[in-house]
Amino acid sequence: MPDLTHRQLYLQRLGYDTPPAPTLQTLRDLQLRHVCTFAFESLSTLLRLPVPIDLANVERKVLLDGRGGYCYELNQMFLALLQELGFDARGITGRVVMGGPADARTARTHRLSLVTLDGVRYITDVGFGGMVPSSPLQLDSEAVQATSHEPYRLTHNADDSYTLWAEVAGEWRGLYVFDLQEQADIDYEIGNWYVSTHPGSPFLGQLKVARLAPGKRYTLNNAHYAVHYLDRPSEKHTIKQADELLALLRETFGIRLPVEGALVEKINGLIMASS
Template sequence: MDVDAYLNRLGVAWPAAPDLATLRHLQERHLAAVPFENLSIHLGEPIELTEDALFGKIVRRRRGGFCYELNGLFAALLRALGYDASLRAAQVFRPDGTLGPPLDHAAIAVSLEEDWLVDVGFGRFSRHPLRLSGVDAQSDPDGEFLVLDAPHGDLDVLRDGKAQYRLERRPRPLSDFVPMAWWQATSPSSHFTKSLTCSRPTSQGRVTLSGDRLIETVDGVRHEVVLESQAAVRAAYRVYFGLALTRLPTPPGESPLTSGALSPTLP
Protein backbone atom coordinates (compact mmCIF):
# COMPACT_ATOMS: atom_id res chain seq x y z
CA MET A 1 0.00 0.00 0.00
CA ASP A 2 1.13 3.54 -0.80
CA VAL A 3 0.46 4.96 2.66
CA ASP A 4 1.51 8.48 1.64
CA ALA A 5 -1.07 8.52 -1.15
CA TYR A 6 -3.81 7.28 1.18
CA LEU A 7 -2.98 9.87 3.83
CA ASN A 8 -2.95 12.55 1.13
CA ARG A 9 -6.44 11.40 0.09
CA LEU A 10 -7.54 12.03 3.68
CA GLY A 11 -5.65 15.31 4.01
CA VAL A 12 -3.59 13.93 6.89
CA ALA A 13 0.13 14.19 7.66
CA TRP A 14 2.05 11.03 8.57
CA PRO A 15 1.10 10.39 12.22
CA ALA A 16 3.73 10.37 14.94
CA ALA A 17 2.35 7.33 16.78
CA PRO A 18 -0.50 4.81 16.51
CA ASP A 19 -2.39 6.13 19.54
CA LEU A 20 -6.04 6.89 20.31
CA ALA A 21 -5.81 10.59 19.45
CA THR A 22 -4.41 9.77 16.01
CA LEU A 23 -7.03 7.07 15.47
CA ARG A 24 -9.78 9.55 16.27
CA HIS A 25 -8.32 12.10 13.84
CA LEU A 26 -7.96 9.50 11.07
CA GLN A 27 -11.57 8.39 11.49
CA GLU A 28 -12.86 11.97 11.39
CA ARG A 29 -10.86 12.76 8.26
CA HIS A 30 -11.86 9.53 6.49
CA LEU A 31 -15.55 10.22 7.08
CA ALA A 32 -15.18 13.80 5.83
CA ALA A 33 -13.06 13.01 2.76
CA VAL A 34 -14.36 9.65 1.50
CA PRO A 35 -18.11 9.44 0.89
CA PHE A 36 -20.34 6.50 1.72
CA GLU A 37 -21.77 5.63 -1.70
CA ASN A 38 -23.19 2.72 -3.68
CA LEU A 39 -22.71 4.21 -7.14
CA SER A 40 -20.75 1.24 -8.49
CA ILE A 41 -23.85 -0.95 -8.20
CA HIS A 42 -25.79 1.47 -10.41
CA LEU A 43 -22.90 2.15 -12.77
CA GLY A 44 -22.41 -1.55 -13.48
CA GLU A 45 -18.86 -1.41 -12.11
CA PRO A 46 -17.27 -4.52 -10.59
CA ILE A 47 -16.94 -4.53 -6.82
CA GLU A 48 -13.68 -6.28 -5.98
CA LEU A 49 -12.85 -6.95 -2.34
CA THR A 50 -9.09 -7.00 -2.65
CA GLU A 51 -6.76 -4.42 -1.15
CA ASP A 52 -5.27 -3.51 -4.55
CA ALA A 53 -8.68 -3.01 -6.17
CA LEU A 54 -10.01 -0.98 -3.25
CA PHE A 55 -6.89 1.19 -3.18
CA GLY A 56 -7.29 1.86 -6.90
CA LYS A 57 -10.92 2.88 -6.46
CA ILE A 58 -10.82 4.88 -3.23
CA VAL A 59 -7.35 6.43 -3.38
CA ARG A 60 -6.29 6.53 -7.04
CA ARG A 61 -9.75 7.23 -8.51
CA ARG A 62 -10.86 9.22 -5.44
CA ARG A 63 -14.19 7.44 -5.10
CA GLY A 64 -16.10 6.24 -2.05
CA GLY A 65 -17.79 2.93 -1.39
CA PHE A 66 -19.95 0.97 1.01
CA CYS A 67 -19.02 -0.84 4.22
CA TYR A 68 -16.90 -3.73 2.89
CA GLU A 69 -14.90 -1.36 0.71
CA LEU A 70 -14.43 1.55 3.11
CA ASN A 71 -13.76 -0.40 6.28
CA GLY A 72 -11.83 -3.07 4.38
CA LEU A 73 -9.30 -0.56 3.05
CA PHE A 74 -9.23 1.62 6.18
CA ALA A 75 -8.37 -1.42 8.31
CA ALA A 76 -5.42 -2.10 5.98
CA LEU A 77 -4.25 1.50 6.37
CA LEU A 78 -4.46 1.27 10.15
CA ARG A 79 -2.37 -1.90 10.14
CA ALA A 80 0.20 -0.22 7.89
CA LEU A 81 0.41 2.60 10.45
CA GLY A 82 1.10 0.16 13.27
CA TYR A 83 -2.37 -0.42 14.72
CA ASP A 84 -3.71 -3.82 15.75
CA ALA A 85 -6.83 -3.58 13.55
CA SER A 86 -9.13 -6.33 12.31
CA LEU A 87 -12.45 -6.56 10.52
CA ARG A 88 -15.53 -7.73 12.42
CA ALA A 89 -18.80 -8.94 10.90
CA ALA A 90 -22.13 -7.51 12.01
CA GLN A 91 -25.83 -8.05 11.44
CA VAL A 92 -27.79 -4.84 10.90
CA PHE A 93 -31.06 -4.35 12.76
CA ARG A 94 -34.03 -3.77 10.48
CA PRO A 95 -36.60 -1.03 11.29
CA ASP A 96 -38.88 -3.67 12.87
CA GLY A 97 -36.11 -4.72 15.28
CA THR A 98 -35.26 -8.02 13.60
CA LEU A 99 -31.73 -8.83 12.49
CA GLY A 100 -30.52 -8.90 8.91
CA PRO A 101 -28.38 -11.74 7.55
CA PRO A 102 -24.91 -12.57 8.89
CA LEU A 103 -22.00 -10.57 7.46
CA ASP A 104 -24.25 -7.88 6.00
CA HIS A 105 -21.94 -5.27 7.53
CA ALA A 106 -18.20 -5.00 8.15
CA ALA A 107 -16.72 -2.84 10.90
CA ILE A 108 -13.25 -2.50 12.47
CA ALA A 109 -11.97 -3.34 15.94
CA VAL A 110 -8.75 -1.68 17.06
CA SER A 111 -6.84 -2.90 20.11
CA LEU A 112 -4.91 -0.28 22.06
CA GLU A 113 -4.90 -0.40 25.86
CA GLU A 114 -8.52 -1.44 25.36
CA ASP A 115 -10.62 -2.36 22.33
CA TRP A 116 -12.29 0.28 20.17
CA LEU A 117 -14.94 0.15 17.44
CA VAL A 118 -14.12 2.15 14.32
CA ASP A 119 -16.64 2.40 11.48
CA VAL A 120 -16.31 4.60 8.38
CA GLY A 121 -18.78 2.60 6.30
CA PHE A 122 -22.23 2.75 7.90
CA GLY A 123 -23.55 6.07 6.69
CA ARG A 124 -24.66 8.11 9.69
CA PHE A 125 -22.83 6.62 12.66
CA SER A 126 -20.22 7.68 15.23
CA ARG A 127 -17.54 10.07 14.08
CA HIS A 128 -15.17 8.94 16.82
CA PRO A 129 -14.00 5.51 18.01
CA LEU A 130 -16.33 3.81 20.50
CA ARG A 131 -15.05 1.94 23.52
CA LEU A 132 -16.12 -1.70 23.08
CA SER A 133 -15.82 -2.46 26.78
CA GLY A 134 -17.82 0.57 27.87
CA VAL A 135 -21.09 0.12 29.75
CA ASP A 136 -21.96 3.81 29.95
CA ALA A 137 -23.33 5.98 27.16
CA GLN A 138 -20.67 7.46 24.89
CA SER A 139 -21.34 10.93 23.50
CA ASP A 140 -20.48 11.66 19.88
CA PRO A 141 -21.28 14.52 17.46
CA ASP A 142 -23.74 12.17 15.72
CA GLY A 143 -25.53 10.87 18.80
CA GLU A 144 -25.26 8.97 22.05
CA PHE A 145 -23.96 5.42 21.71
CA LEU A 146 -24.22 2.34 23.89
CA VAL A 147 -22.36 -0.95 23.48
CA LEU A 148 -24.22 -3.77 25.23
CA ASP A 149 -23.64 -7.49 25.68
CA ALA A 150 -25.72 -9.63 23.32
CA PRO A 151 -26.35 -13.41 23.06
CA HIS A 152 -23.45 -15.77 22.25
CA GLY A 153 -20.81 -13.23 23.20
CA ASP A 154 -21.77 -10.67 20.53
CA LEU A 155 -22.21 -6.94 21.14
CA ASP A 156 -25.19 -4.72 20.29
CA VAL A 157 -24.40 -1.15 19.26
CA LEU A 158 -27.15 1.42 19.87
CA ARG A 159 -27.41 5.04 18.73
CA ASP A 160 -29.82 7.30 20.63
CA GLY A 161 -31.47 4.23 22.13
CA LYS A 162 -32.05 2.46 18.81
CA ALA A 163 -30.15 -0.74 17.98
CA GLN A 164 -27.93 -0.30 14.91
CA TYR A 165 -26.13 -3.63 14.54
CA ARG A 166 -24.97 -6.77 16.36
CA LEU A 167 -21.19 -7.13 16.22
CA GLU A 168 -19.21 -10.36 16.31
CA ARG A 169 -16.12 -10.53 18.49
CA ARG A 170 -14.10 -12.82 16.19
CA PRO A 171 -11.86 -11.24 13.53
CA ARG A 172 -12.65 -11.83 9.86
CA PRO A 173 -10.51 -11.60 6.71
CA LEU A 174 -11.87 -9.35 3.97
CA SER A 175 -12.48 -12.39 1.76
CA ASP A 176 -15.18 -13.64 4.17
CA PHE A 177 -17.41 -10.77 3.02
CA VAL A 178 -17.24 -11.50 -0.73
CA PRO A 179 -20.44 -13.63 -0.97
CA MET A 180 -22.53 -11.13 0.99
CA ALA A 181 -21.07 -8.20 -0.98
CA TRP A 182 -22.18 -9.99 -4.17
CA TRP A 183 -25.68 -10.39 -2.71
CA GLN A 184 -25.82 -6.73 -1.66
CA ALA A 185 -24.78 -5.65 -5.16
CA THR A 186 -27.10 -7.93 -7.15
CA SER A 187 -30.16 -9.05 -5.18
CA PRO A 188 -33.51 -7.30 -5.83
CA SER A 189 -34.07 -7.64 -2.07
CA SER A 190 -30.93 -5.69 -1.20
CA HIS A 191 -31.32 -2.15 0.10
CA PHE A 192 -28.39 -1.11 -2.09
CA THR A 193 -30.00 -2.20 -5.37
CA LYS A 194 -33.21 -0.36 -4.42
CA SER A 195 -31.57 2.96 -3.60
CA LEU A 196 -28.92 5.30 -4.95
CA THR A 197 -26.97 7.27 -2.36
CA CYS A 198 -23.83 9.29 -1.81
CA SER A 199 -23.37 10.82 1.64
CA ARG A 200 -20.82 12.28 4.04
CA PRO A 201 -20.86 14.24 7.30
CA THR A 202 -20.08 17.95 7.33
CA SER A 203 -19.02 20.31 10.11
CA GLN A 204 -22.66 21.35 10.55
CA GLY A 205 -24.47 18.10 9.80
CA ARG A 206 -24.61 15.91 6.70
CA VAL A 207 -25.01 16.16 2.93
CA THR A 208 -26.58 13.40 0.82
CA LEU A 209 -27.26 13.06 -2.89
CA SER A 210 -29.93 10.45 -3.64
CA GLY A 211 -30.50 10.33 -7.37
CA ASP A 212 -31.54 13.90 -8.22
CA ARG A 213 -32.39 14.86 -4.61
CA LEU A 214 -29.77 16.90 -2.75
CA ILE A 215 -30.38 16.78 1.00
CA GLU A 216 -28.44 18.96 3.44
CA THR A 217 -28.87 18.89 7.20
CA VAL A 218 -27.48 22.00 8.87
CA ASP A 219 -27.64 22.29 12.66
CA GLY A 220 -30.50 19.80 12.72
CA VAL A 221 -32.54 21.49 9.99
CA ARG A 222 -33.13 19.47 6.82
CA HIS A 223 -33.11 21.13 3.40
CA GLU A 224 -34.02 19.19 0.25
CA VAL A 225 -33.70 20.32 -3.37
CA VAL A 226 -34.56 18.43 -6.57
CA LEU A 227 -31.83 18.98 -9.16
CA GLU A 228 -33.40 19.63 -12.54
CA SER A 229 -30.69 18.55 -14.97
CA GLN A 230 -27.95 15.96 -15.39
CA ALA A 231 -25.44 18.81 -15.42
CA ALA A 232 -26.64 19.91 -11.99
CA VAL A 233 -26.36 16.36 -10.66
CA ARG A 234 -22.82 16.02 -12.02
CA ALA A 235 -21.90 19.34 -10.43
CA ALA A 236 -23.31 18.23 -7.06
CA TYR A 237 -21.22 15.04 -7.13
CA ARG A 238 -18.15 17.13 -7.89
CA VAL A 239 -18.74 20.03 -5.48
CA TYR A 240 -20.09 18.16 -2.46
CA PHE A 241 -18.22 14.85 -2.76
CA GLY A 242 -15.20 15.48 -4.98
CA LEU A 243 -16.41 12.86 -7.49
CA ALA A 244 -15.69 13.58 -11.14
CA LEU A 245 -18.02 11.05 -12.80
CA THR A 246 -17.69 10.41 -16.53
CA ARG A 247 -21.32 9.22 -16.56
CA LEU A 248 -24.19 9.19 -14.09
CA PRO A 249 -25.41 6.03 -12.36
CA THR A 250 -28.53 4.31 -13.65
CA PRO A 251 -31.58 4.94 -11.43
CA PRO A 252 -32.76 1.94 -9.35
CA GLY A 253 -35.13 -0.30 -11.26
CA GLU A 254 -33.39 0.18 -14.59
CA SER A 255 -30.74 -2.20 -15.93
CA PRO A 256 -27.22 -0.75 -16.27
CA LEU A 257 -27.03 -2.67 -19.56
CA THR A 258 -29.61 -0.35 -21.09
CA SER A 259 -27.31 2.60 -20.47
CA GLY A 260 -24.21 0.92 -21.86
CA ALA A 261 -22.72 -0.01 -18.49
CA LEU A 262 -21.09 -3.30 -17.63
CA SER A 263 -22.95 -5.84 -15.49
CA PRO A 264 -21.65 -5.85 -11.89
CA THR A 265 -19.48 -8.85 -11.04
CA LEU A 266 -17.54 -9.88 -7.98
CA PRO A 267 -14.67 -12.33 -7.57
Protein backbone atom coordinates (compact mmCIF):
# COMPACT_ATOMS: atom_id res chain seq x y z
CA MET A 1 0.00 0.00 0.00
CA PRO A 2 1.57 3.34 -1.00
CA ASP A 3 2.29 5.99 1.64
CA LEU A 4 -0.41 8.64 1.98
CA THR A 5 0.41 12.12 0.71
CA HIS A 6 0.28 14.91 3.28
CA ARG A 7 -3.03 16.11 1.82
CA GLN A 8 -4.55 12.60 1.99
CA LEU A 9 -3.35 12.27 5.57
CA TYR A 10 -4.84 15.67 6.39
CA LEU A 11 -8.23 14.64 4.99
CA GLN A 12 -8.04 11.34 6.83
CA ARG A 13 -7.39 13.16 10.11
CA LEU A 14 -10.48 15.26 9.37
CA GLY A 15 -12.57 12.15 8.82
CA TYR A 16 -12.65 11.86 5.02
CA ASP A 17 -11.79 8.73 3.07
CA THR A 18 -12.21 10.53 -0.27
CA PRO A 19 -11.94 14.23 -1.19
CA PRO A 20 -15.26 16.04 -0.58
CA ALA A 21 -16.88 18.35 -3.16
CA PRO A 22 -16.06 22.09 -2.85
CA THR A 23 -19.42 23.21 -1.41
CA LEU A 24 -20.39 25.55 1.42
CA GLN A 25 -21.36 22.59 3.59
CA THR A 26 -17.95 21.04 2.98
CA LEU A 27 -16.26 24.31 3.96
CA ARG A 28 -18.31 24.42 7.16
CA ASP A 29 -17.48 20.83 7.98
CA LEU A 30 -13.77 21.21 7.21
CA GLN A 31 -13.39 24.30 9.38
CA LEU A 32 -15.20 22.81 12.37
CA ARG A 33 -13.35 19.51 12.10
CA HIS A 34 -9.97 21.26 11.82
CA VAL A 35 -10.39 23.47 14.91
CA CYS A 36 -11.61 20.45 16.92
CA THR A 37 -8.70 18.26 15.72
CA PHE A 38 -5.55 20.39 15.53
CA ALA A 39 -4.37 22.59 18.38
CA PHE A 40 -3.41 26.21 18.07
CA GLU A 41 -0.11 26.31 19.97
CA SER A 42 3.03 28.40 20.44
CA LEU A 43 5.50 25.84 21.83
CA SER A 44 8.10 26.88 19.24
CA THR A 45 8.01 30.54 20.21
CA LEU A 46 7.97 29.59 23.90
CA LEU A 47 11.24 27.73 23.28
CA ARG A 48 12.46 30.54 20.98
CA LEU A 49 12.85 28.13 18.09
CA PRO A 50 12.50 29.09 14.41
CA VAL A 51 9.00 28.80 12.93
CA PRO A 52 9.40 27.91 9.23
CA ILE A 53 6.17 28.50 7.30
CA ASP A 54 6.86 26.87 3.95
CA LEU A 55 4.11 24.34 3.32
CA ALA A 56 6.35 21.25 3.47
CA ASN A 57 7.63 22.15 6.94
CA VAL A 58 4.16 23.07 8.20
CA GLU A 59 2.64 19.78 7.00
CA ARG A 60 5.51 17.79 8.49
CA LYS A 61 5.15 19.52 11.85
CA VAL A 62 1.37 19.23 12.12
CA LEU A 63 0.60 15.97 10.30
CA LEU A 64 3.71 13.88 11.01
CA ASP A 65 5.26 15.32 14.18
CA GLY A 66 1.96 15.57 16.06
CA ARG A 67 2.17 19.29 16.73
CA GLY A 68 -0.15 22.24 16.15
CA GLY A 69 0.76 25.76 15.16
CA TYR A 70 -0.45 29.33 14.84
CA CYS A 71 -2.10 31.28 12.04
CA TYR A 72 0.83 31.38 9.60
CA GLU A 73 1.02 27.60 9.81
CA LEU A 74 -2.55 26.39 10.29
CA ASN A 75 -4.23 28.76 7.85
CA GLN A 76 -1.56 28.10 5.23
CA MET A 77 -2.13 24.35 5.49
CA PHE A 78 -5.91 24.81 5.43
CA LEU A 79 -5.76 27.09 2.39
CA ALA A 80 -3.64 24.59 0.45
CA LEU A 81 -6.21 21.90 1.21
CA LEU A 82 -9.10 24.12 0.07
CA GLN A 83 -7.34 24.98 -3.18
CA GLU A 84 -6.57 21.34 -3.90
CA LEU A 85 -10.23 20.46 -3.33
CA GLY A 86 -11.23 23.04 -5.95
CA PHE A 87 -12.30 25.99 -3.81
CA ASP A 88 -11.74 29.53 -5.11
CA ALA A 89 -9.64 30.62 -2.14
CA ARG A 90 -6.69 32.90 -1.36
CA GLY A 91 -4.87 34.21 1.68
CA ILE A 92 -5.38 37.63 3.27
CA THR A 93 -4.05 39.28 6.43
CA GLY A 94 -5.31 41.37 9.31
CA ARG A 95 -4.46 43.32 12.44
CA VAL A 96 -5.33 41.82 15.84
CA VAL A 97 -7.27 44.20 18.12
CA MET A 98 -8.58 41.67 20.66
CA GLY A 99 -8.14 43.00 24.19
CA GLY A 100 -7.88 46.62 23.06
CA PRO A 101 -9.81 49.27 21.13
CA ALA A 102 -11.45 47.90 17.97
CA ASP A 103 -10.03 50.82 15.96
CA ALA A 104 -6.41 50.34 17.13
CA ARG A 105 -3.83 50.40 14.34
CA THR A 106 -1.83 47.31 15.23
CA ALA A 107 0.68 45.35 13.15
CA ARG A 108 -0.53 43.17 10.28
CA THR A 109 0.22 39.86 12.00
CA HIS A 110 -2.77 37.59 11.38
CA ARG A 111 -3.33 35.31 8.40
CA LEU A 112 -6.76 34.06 7.27
CA SER A 113 -8.42 33.11 3.97
CA LEU A 114 -11.05 34.47 1.59
CA VAL A 115 -13.27 31.93 -0.19
CA THR A 116 -15.76 32.67 -2.97
CA LEU A 117 -18.60 30.19 -3.54
CA ASP A 118 -21.27 30.80 -6.20
CA GLY A 119 -20.41 34.50 -6.19
CA VAL A 120 -20.70 34.82 -2.40
CA ARG A 121 -17.58 35.72 -0.39
CA TYR A 122 -16.70 34.15 2.96
CA ILE A 123 -13.80 34.37 5.37
CA THR A 124 -12.47 31.17 6.85
CA ASP A 125 -10.00 31.01 9.73
CA VAL A 126 -8.58 28.01 11.64
CA GLY A 127 -5.71 29.86 13.34
CA PHE A 128 -7.01 32.47 15.79
CA GLY A 129 -6.39 30.73 19.08
CA GLY A 130 -9.09 30.56 21.73
CA MET A 131 -11.54 32.75 19.81
CA VAL A 132 -11.17 31.15 16.38
CA PRO A 133 -14.50 31.04 14.53
CA SER A 134 -15.74 27.48 14.14
CA SER A 135 -17.66 28.23 10.92
CA PRO A 136 -16.98 30.33 7.80
CA LEU A 137 -18.55 33.80 7.86
CA GLN A 138 -20.23 35.58 4.97
CA LEU A 139 -18.21 38.69 4.18
CA ASP A 140 -20.78 41.02 2.63
CA SER A 141 -23.24 40.97 5.51
CA GLU A 142 -23.32 42.85 8.81
CA ALA A 143 -25.97 40.53 10.29
CA VAL A 144 -25.19 38.40 13.32
CA GLN A 145 -24.00 35.01 12.07
CA ALA A 146 -24.41 31.81 14.04
CA THR A 147 -21.48 29.39 14.17
CA SER A 148 -21.03 26.03 15.82
CA HIS A 149 -19.96 28.02 18.89
CA GLU A 150 -20.48 31.76 19.64
CA PRO A 151 -22.26 34.25 17.35
CA TYR A 152 -20.00 36.47 15.21
CA ARG A 153 -20.54 39.46 12.99
CA LEU A 154 -18.57 41.56 10.53
CA THR A 155 -18.63 45.31 10.03
CA HIS A 156 -17.44 47.10 6.90
CA ASN A 157 -15.33 50.14 7.78
CA ALA A 158 -14.97 53.48 5.98
CA ASP A 159 -11.45 52.64 4.79
CA ASP A 160 -12.76 49.45 3.08
CA SER A 161 -11.46 47.20 5.83
CA TYR A 162 -13.59 44.81 7.88
CA THR A 163 -13.75 44.14 11.62
CA LEU A 164 -14.57 40.71 13.02
CA TRP A 165 -16.57 40.70 16.27
CA ALA A 166 -17.56 37.85 18.60
CA GLU A 167 -20.28 37.88 21.23
CA VAL A 168 -18.76 36.73 24.53
CA ALA A 169 -20.75 36.78 27.77
CA GLY A 170 -23.33 39.10 26.21
CA GLU A 171 -20.71 41.60 24.99
CA TRP A 172 -19.47 42.19 21.44
CA ARG A 173 -15.67 42.15 21.34
CA GLY A 174 -13.53 43.16 18.38
CA LEU A 175 -11.09 40.43 17.36
CA TYR A 176 -9.23 41.65 14.28
CA VAL A 177 -9.40 44.09 11.38
CA PHE A 178 -8.59 42.87 7.87
CA ASP A 179 -8.81 43.87 4.22
CA LEU A 180 -8.75 42.00 0.93
CA GLN A 181 -5.33 43.17 -0.26
CA GLU A 182 -3.43 40.57 -2.29
CA GLN A 183 -0.61 39.02 -0.27
CA ALA A 184 2.68 37.59 -1.49
CA ASP A 185 4.76 34.97 0.29
CA ILE A 186 7.10 37.69 1.55
CA ASP A 187 4.19 39.41 3.34
CA TYR A 188 3.57 36.25 5.36
CA GLU A 189 7.31 35.81 5.97
CA ILE A 190 7.58 39.32 7.41
CA GLY A 191 4.53 38.89 9.63
CA ASN A 192 5.74 35.50 10.84
CA TRP A 193 9.22 36.87 11.50
CA TYR A 194 7.72 39.58 13.70
CA VAL A 195 5.43 37.19 15.59
CA SER A 196 8.16 34.60 16.20
CA THR A 197 11.15 36.83 16.96
CA HIS A 198 10.24 40.41 17.89
CA PRO A 199 10.61 41.33 21.59
CA GLY A 200 7.17 42.98 21.42
CA SER A 201 5.43 39.89 20.11
CA PRO A 202 2.83 38.41 22.50
CA PHE A 203 4.05 34.94 21.46
CA LEU A 204 7.77 35.20 22.15
CA GLY A 205 8.63 33.20 25.27
CA GLN A 206 4.92 32.65 25.94
CA LEU A 207 2.69 29.57 25.88
CA LYS A 208 -0.67 29.98 24.15
CA VAL A 209 -2.70 26.87 23.32
CA ALA A 210 -6.32 26.32 22.25
CA ARG A 211 -8.54 23.64 20.83
CA LEU A 212 -12.28 23.45 20.34
CA ALA A 213 -14.73 20.65 21.07
CA PRO A 214 -18.51 20.52 20.61
CA GLY A 215 -20.02 23.17 22.88
CA LYS A 216 -16.76 24.30 24.47
CA ARG A 217 -13.29 25.75 24.05
CA TYR A 218 -10.11 24.70 25.86
CA THR A 219 -7.53 27.46 26.34
CA LEU A 220 -4.14 27.66 28.01
CA ASN A 221 -2.34 30.96 28.54
CA ASN A 222 1.00 30.18 30.17
CA ALA A 223 -0.10 28.42 33.38
CA HIS A 224 -3.72 29.60 33.24
CA TYR A 225 -6.06 26.88 31.96
CA ALA A 226 -9.75 27.37 31.18
CA VAL A 227 -12.66 25.48 29.70
CA HIS A 228 -15.21 27.88 28.21
CA TYR A 229 -18.74 26.52 27.76
CA LEU A 230 -21.59 27.85 25.64
CA ASP A 231 -24.27 27.13 28.23
CA ARG A 232 -22.63 27.70 31.62
CA PRO A 233 -19.80 29.65 33.26
CA SER A 234 -16.18 28.92 32.40
CA GLU A 235 -14.01 26.72 34.59
CA LYS A 236 -10.62 28.30 35.31
CA HIS A 237 -7.56 26.83 36.99
CA THR A 238 -3.98 27.96 37.56
CA ILE A 239 -1.57 25.06 37.07
CA LYS A 240 1.01 24.53 39.82
CA GLN A 241 3.03 21.55 38.56
CA ALA A 242 4.95 21.01 35.31
CA ASP A 243 3.73 17.39 35.08
CA GLU A 244 0.11 18.56 35.13
CA LEU A 245 0.74 21.05 32.35
CA LEU A 246 2.61 18.53 30.21
CA ALA A 247 -0.21 16.00 30.64
CA LEU A 248 -2.72 18.67 29.64
CA LEU A 249 -0.79 19.43 26.46
CA ARG A 250 -0.70 15.75 25.55
CA GLU A 251 -4.16 14.63 26.59
CA THR A 252 -6.48 17.62 26.18
CA PHE A 253 -4.75 19.41 23.32
CA GLY A 254 -3.42 16.31 21.55
CA ILE A 255 0.12 17.62 21.15
CA ARG A 256 3.12 15.33 20.80
CA LEU A 257 5.67 17.21 22.88
CA PRO A 258 9.13 18.21 21.65
CA VAL A 259 12.24 17.38 23.71
CA GLU A 260 10.96 17.78 27.23
CA GLY A 261 14.11 18.95 29.05
CA ALA A 262 14.06 22.49 27.69
CA LEU A 263 10.27 22.52 27.71
CA VAL A 264 10.03 21.59 31.39
CA GLU A 265 12.49 24.36 32.27
CA LYS A 266 10.38 26.93 30.39
CA ILE A 267 7.14 25.63 31.88
CA ASN A 268 8.53 25.79 35.40
CA GLY A 269 9.37 29.44 34.73
CA LEU A 270 5.81 30.12 33.54
CA ILE A 271 4.37 28.43 36.65
CA MET A 272 6.60 30.46 38.96
CA ALA A 273 5.61 33.69 37.20
CA SER A 274 1.91 32.81 37.52
CA SER A 275 1.99 31.88 41.20
